[in-house]
Structures are given as C-alpha cells and as structure tokens.
Amino acid sequence: MAENDDDKGILPAWEKKDKKEKPGLKKHDPLIKPLNRKQFHFSLLYFLITVIALILINTYLFRAKVESIDYSDFKAKIVSGNILRVEMGEKDLTGFSKTKAQIEAYSKTQSGGRPPAEPPKTFKTVRPADPELITLLDQKGVEYYAVSKSDDSWLGTLISWVLPIALMILFWNFLSKKIGGPGQGVMSFGANKAKLVAEGDTGVTFQDVAGVDEAKAELVEIVDFLKNPKKYEAVGGKIPKGVLLVGPPGTGKTLLARAVAGEAKVPFFRISGAEFVEMFVGVGAARVRDLFKQAREKAPCLVFIDELDAIGKSRGFSLGGNDEREQTLNQLLVEMDGFDAQAGVIILSATNRPEILDPALLRPGRFDRQVLVDRPDLSGRVEILKVHARKVKLDLSVDLEKVARGTPGFTGADLANIVNEAALLAVRAGRDKVLPGDFDSAIERVVAGLEKKNRLLNPKERTIVAHHETGHAVVAACTKGADPVHKISIIPRGIGALGYTIQLPTEDRFLLTEEELLGKIDVLLGGRASEEIFFGEISTGASNDITRATDIARKMISDYGMSDKFANVVLPSQRSSLFLPGQSMPGQREYSESTQQYIDEEITRIIGSRYEKVLALLKAKKDVVETIAKKLLEVETLGEEEFKNLLK
Numbered sequence: 088m089a090e091n092d093d094d095k096g097i098l099p100a101w102e103k104k105d106k107k108e109k110p111g112l113k114k115h116d117p118l119i120k121p122l123n124r125k126q127f128h129f130s131l132l133y134f135l136i137t138v139i140a141l142i143l144i145n146t147y148l149f150r151a152k153v154e155s156i157d158y159s160d161f162k163a164k165i166v167s168g169n170i171l172r173v174e175m176g177e178k179d180l181t182g183f184s185k186t187k188a189q190i191e192a193y194s195k196t197q198s199g200g201r202p203p204a205e206p207p208k209t210f211k212t213v214r215p216a217d218p219e220l221i222t223l224l225d226q227k228g229v230e231y232y233a234v235s236k237s238d239d240s241w242l243g244t245l246i247s248w249v250l251p252i253a254l255m256i257l258f259w260n261f262l263s264k265k266i267g268g269p270g271q272g273v274m275s276f277g278a279n280k281a282k283l284v285a286e287g288d289t290g291v292t293f294q295d296v297a298g299v300d301e302a303k304a305e306l307v308e309i310v311d312f313l314k315n316p317k318k319y320e321a322v323g324g325k326i327p328k329g330v331l332l333v334g335p336p337g338t339g340k341t342l343l344a345r346a347v348a349g350e351a352k353v354p355f356f357r358i359s360g361a362e363f364v365e366m367f368v369g370v371g372a373a374r375v376r377d378l379f380k381q382a383r384e385k386a387p388c389l390v391f392i393d394e395l396d397a398i399g400k401s402r403g404f405s406l407g408g409n410d411e412r413e414q415t416l417n418q419l420l421v422e423m424d425g426f427d428a429q430a431g432v433i434i435l436s437a438t439n440r441p442e443i444l445d446p447a448l449l450r451p452g453r454f455d456r457q458v459l460v461d462r463p464d465l466s467g468r469v470e471i472l473k474v475h476a477r478k479v480k481l482d483l484s485v486d487l488e489k490v491a492r493g494t495p496g497f498t499g500a501d502l503a504n505i506v507n508e509a510a511l512l513a514v515r516a517g518r519d520k521v522l523p524g525d526f527d528s529a530i531e532r533v534v535a536g537l538e539k540k541n542r543l544l545n546p547k548e549r550t551i552v553a554h555h556e557t558g559h560a561v562v563a564a565c566t567k568g569a570d571p572v573h574k575i576s577i578i579p580r581g582i583g584a585l586g587y588t589i590q591l592p593t594e595d596r597f598l599l600t601e602e603e604l605l606g607k608i609d610v611l612l613g614g615r616a617s618e619e620i621f622f623g624e625i626s627t628g629a630s631n632d633i634t635r636a637t638d639i640a641r642k643m644i645s646d647y648g649m650s651d652k653f654a655n656v657v658l659p660s661q662r663s664s665l666f667l668p669g670q671s672m673p674g675q676r677e678y679s680e681s682t683q684q685y686i687d688e689e690i691t692r693i694i695g696s697r698y699e700k701v702l703a704l705l706k707a708k709k710d711v712v713e714t715i716a717k718k719l720l721e722v723e724t725l726g727e728e729e730f731k732n733l734l735k
C-alpha cells in the first residue's frame with residue numbers, strides 16, 4: 088500500500104490530470120509542443136482574420152453601391168437629375184443620387200425601423216479636363232464640393248501596407264518550417280521534435296519482445312530503477328545513465344526501449360540521431376539541450392536516441408570536420424555528464440555501427456553499458472513468431488517451429504513481416520484462417536526481398552560454417568590459457584561474418600605471454616583446419632581469421648621482439664596515432680629489405696607450424712567436432728554450458 092502511494096507521488100502532476108480526463112488514448116501530449124510557437128500561430132491567425140474582415144467590409148459596405156460609369160453617362164445622369172451631389176477628387180468624380188439632407192433623412196429611417204426609403208446610389212467616374220462641368224452643375228443646381236485626396240479611405244493605405252507584410256510573415260513562417268523540418272517555427276529553433284508518448288501509449292511490455300532474453304535480462308534493472316528510484320537512492324547504488332543497444336536493423340531495439348518505458352510506466356521520448364543534425368551550426372546542440380531539459384522536467388522518464396551513430400560518429404573520422412555534428416556531440420556529452428542518474432532520466436540509444444562511435448560516448452557515466460541485440464536463433468524465432476501470431480487466426484495445422492526452421496538469419500522485423508504477409512495471402516484466398524502454405528509463400532516472398540540485403544546461406548554453406556565455428560571452439564577448449572568459449576553461433580552477423588564464436592576472458596589481461604599469443608593463433612586457425620578435415624577443401628570464410636592470425640604473428644616479431652633473430656628488438660613499420668586509437672598512419676619502414684624478408688618468412692613459418700599442430704589436434708577430436716557441428720546446425724546457437732556438455 089505504502090509503496091503504491093509512493094509510486095503515485097512520483098508521477099508528474101500533468102500525468103495524473105491526464106488520466107482523469109482521457110484515460111489512455113492520447114497520442115501526443117500537447118504540453119510538449121513548444122509554447123512560443125503556438126502563441127505565434129495564434130496571433131498570426133487573429134491578424135489574418137482581421138485583415139480579411141477589413142477587406143470584406145471595405146468592398147461590400149463601402150464599394151458595393153458604387154457604380155463605375157463613363158464620363159458621358161455621368162454627365163447624362165446630371166442632366167437627367169439622377170445625380171444631386173458631386174464630390175470632386177483630383178482624378179475622379181463621385182456622384183450621389185441624393186443630397187446631403189436626403190442622406191441624413193435616409194439614415195434616420197434606417198435606424199428608426201420604419202420601412203426603408205429607396206437607398207442612395209453612388210456613381211464614380213474618371214475626371215477629364217472639362218471646363219464645362221461646373222457650368223453644368225450650377226445650371227442643374229447640383230451640390231458640389233472638392234476633396235484634396237483622390238484616395239478616399241485609410242483602409243486603402245492599411246491594405247497596401249499591411250497585406251504585403253502579412254504575406255511576408257506567412258512566407259517566412261513557411262520557409263522556416265521547411266528548414267527546420269515538421270513542427271519547427273523559426274522562432275523555436277532549438278525546440279525539440281521528440282514526442283512524448285504518455286504512459287498508456289507505449290503499451291508495449293517485455294512480453295511483446297521475444298528471442299532477446301539476454302538483452303531483456305540486462306534491462307530489467309533499468310525498469311526497476313525507473314519504477315522505484317528511491318530504493319536505489321537509499322542504498323546509494325549508481326544505475327547506468329546510458330545504455331547502448333547494439334545490433335542489426337530490425338532486431339527490436341526500438342521495441343525493447345518502448346517495452347522498458349511501458350514496463351516502468353514512465354514517459355517515453357524518442358528521437359533519432361539524424362534529427363539532431365541540421366543545416367545551421369548550433370541548432371543540433373540547442374536541440375540536445377532542449378531534449379534534456381524536457382526530460383528532466385518529466386523525470387522519471389526514458390529517452391531513446393535512435394541511430395546514435397548519426398551524431399556520435401568518431402570525431403577523428405570526418406575529414407575536413409563537421410562543426411555542426413561535433414557541436415551536437417559535445418553538447419550530448421556535456422548533458423550526459425551534467426545530470427545525475429538519480430534525477431530519474433535514463434537514456435537508451437541504438438546503433439548498428441558501434442565501431443564508428445566516438446570513444447568518448449562509451450566512457451563511464453555515458454553509454455557505459457552495451458547490450459547486444461542480435462538476430463534471433465531458432466528458439467528465439469519461434470517465440471517471436473508466437474508473439475506476432477497472436478494477432479492473426481492460425482489454422483491448427485500451422486507449425487510455427489517449422490516456419491522458424493525455414494527462416495535462419497531472419498530478424499524480428501522480417502518475421503513480423505512474414506506473419507503479416509501470410510495473413511494477407513489468406514485473406515486474398517478468401518479464407519478466414521492462415522494455412523501452412525500461406526507461410527511458405529510468405530517466406531518465399533520475403534526471402535526474395537531479403538537476399539539482396541543480407542545473404543542467406545544455402546544448406547551446404549551452413550554446414551561448412553557450422554564445422555568452421557566448431558573448429559574454433561574445440562581448439563579454444565583444448566588450448567591451455569585460451570579464453571573459455573561463451574557462445575557459438577551460425578547466425579550471420581554484420582557484414583561478412585557468417586557465424587561467430589565468442590570467447591569471454593575470465594579476467595582482465597594486460598600481459599600476454601608468448602604461449603598465449605600462439606594459442607590465439609591456434610584458435611583462429613581452427614576454423615580453416617576444420618574445413619580442411621571435413622570437406623577436403625578450404626573456403627573464403629576464414630579470411631578474417633587469417634588476417635588476424637597473421638597480424639598477431641607479425642606483432643610478435645616486429646613489436647614484441649619475440650623472434651630468434653631480432654630478440655628484444657622493435658622493428659617499427661607503422662606509427663599509431665597516440666590519441667586516436669585504432670587509427671594508424673603509414674610510417675616509414677625503419678629496417679632493411681632483408682629484415683623485411685626475414686619477417687615475412689618467419690610469419691609464414693609460425694603460421695605453418697601452428698596450422699599443422701591444429702590439424703593434428705582436430706583430427707584427433709574429429710568425432711566430437713562432428714557431434715557439436717551437427718547440434719549447431721540444428722539449434723544455431725550453443726551456449727557455454729551446452730558446449731561443455733557436448734565436449735565431454
């Protein structure tokens with residue numbers, strides 16, 4: 088009970104009010120819209136209405152009864168007595184069908200409510216130089232008088248001045264909207280495009296996200312913190328401010344972020360990194376500032392920055408520099424340092440290119456926790472299919488596990504697409520239930536579209552990849568001092584990698600002995616060796632392994648002084664940049680041609696002898712490798728425990 092009260096106390100005031108008025112259904116919270124822009128629009132609207140009203144009054148009330156006629160007609164009307172009074176302007180003449188006294192009398196009948204007399208008529212004509220006019224007027228006894236200005240009203244002035252200005256303002260507003268993107272007035276440069284989705288709205292829970300159990304487990308703590316920040320405050324524990332979700336597109340990163348907000352029942356801000364980068368220098372930075380200001384006001388809440396790489400690209404990477412992006416990134420760093428996690432704002436962000444992120448973003452206090460959201464394995468795919476199949480009617484004969492088996496390498500988004508396609512096909516066929524055949528056709532369709540995006544392996548390739556990865560894993564398990572195998576997978580990942588074996592170190596290592604370095608080379612060669620043993624031929628799949636193995640061997644000789652001939656001597660060939668890790672500048676080779684030849688030969692010798700050793704090892708363990716590879720083909724991913732069990 089007490090806890091419950093506590094929860095309510097944390098909810099921002101607006102949220103409580105919101106609930107009473109309209110439970111749930113609001114799409115966007117109006118509060119989040121920049122206020123000044125709203126006012127701006129408001130006054131502009133009134134202004135326009137006034138101008139239009141004035142124009143209408145002018146034309147209908149004053150001009151409607153004015154009849155423009157030719158001068159000859161004008162004169163004829165004077166002669167015939169239709170015009171009793173004439174106003175002479177500099178350039179034109181206005182004739183009235185009644186005298187001044189008559190007009191006064193007429194307006195009295197109007198206000199008095201008696202039946203109106205005939206309304207006065209007004210005629211207008213251009214005034215030519217006619218000296219006879221005055222004589223004629225005198226002759227006919229017409230009242231006449233002159234006015235100094237031809238333009239009769241202040242209204243004309245008003246319109247000729249105000250209308251262009253109003254149009255200009257409109258145009259300016261339109262232009263600034265174009266520049267600033269939707270929802271941006273020029274008056275609110277920095278104001279944010281992040282939309283706040285109120286509590287009931289994300290509506291997503293962890294149950295809607297399947298197949299990414301590891302990621303979910305990492306995020307449970309965040310949910311707990313958002314629900315109950317006081318608990319953490321009391322103990323003094325520090326929750327990470329920023330969590331980076333890393334994984335290929337369509338694996339459910341956005342969905343996970345939504346689910347965290349939904350589970351914790353906190354407001355959810357979503358903005359894409361690309362939206363920060365604008366045409367004008369400083370706008371992006373202002374936007375970041377604004378976003379954090381809003382977030383702090385709504386705490387506890389969750390901010391989700393999609394495509395973080397758009398702003399977070401390593402500063403060293405861009406040639407020529409991009410001031411705008413750099414400023415935006417700096418502002419983001421400043422803001423992240425500036426607030427205390429206890430304030431209850433958590434920042435999730437997503438990227439599918441973690442390798443290009445600026446290292447500064449990944450430092451403690453920023454996005455110091457990274458969560459891998461990978462393509463789902465077989466059981467993951469079954470779960471995801473189940474989640475999406477909840478929304479469609481399936482025939483009893485549909486076996487989702489079989490569907491999952493036929494879709495290796497598919498992401499959650501692909502699977503959602505398949506379920507949807509299958510349902511559409513069923514509707515098109517006039518059925519009210521989805522049959523297994525619909526799924527087959529749907530997969531075919533999606534695969535045709537997918538093949539361009541990411542390669543799907545044919546069965547033979549899958550078998551090769553399975554044996555290759557098992558080779559790595561078995562060698563790792565048999566090498567003394569090698570990091571234990573954490574996970575083996577034959578799910579294609581990123582660009583190029585068709586499968587992967589993850590080894591996790593048991594402890595931090597800063598020194599590596601010669602033997603350990605050689606062990607690393609062994610593990611890397613294990614993949615190709617296994618291919619050779621089982622298929623009698625080698626494939627291109629090991630190119631990355633070989634590059635890395637060669638690299639280690641070269642470093643042993645040139646950097647670590649571990650060769651016989653140049654023991655304890657460094658042979659520098661590359662100078663690496665001190666402050667930009669990972670970037671090396673081609674430097675001058677500082678040794679002779681013959682030394683280079685020695686290095687090349689020595690590398691070949693090391694790799695060659697290690698490869699022989701690995702071949703022998705794997706041949707001895709052929710049966711084990713075969714069993715594990717078979718299992719891997721079946722389930723696609725093996726965890727640490729399963730692998731160990733199979734090894735025995």
Ligand code: ADP
Pocket residue numbers: 295296297298299335336337338339340341342343437471474498499500501503
């Ligand atoms: P990302 O942000 O990683 O590119 P999204 O979160 O936008 O991917 O996923 C797109 C859609 O695909 C989701 O709305 C959901 O319908 C579906 N989807 C993706 N991953 C999953 C998953 N793990 N479980 C259930 N549905 C998923």
Ligand code: ZN
Pocket residue numbers: 555556559614615628629632
């Ligand atoms: Zn490999």
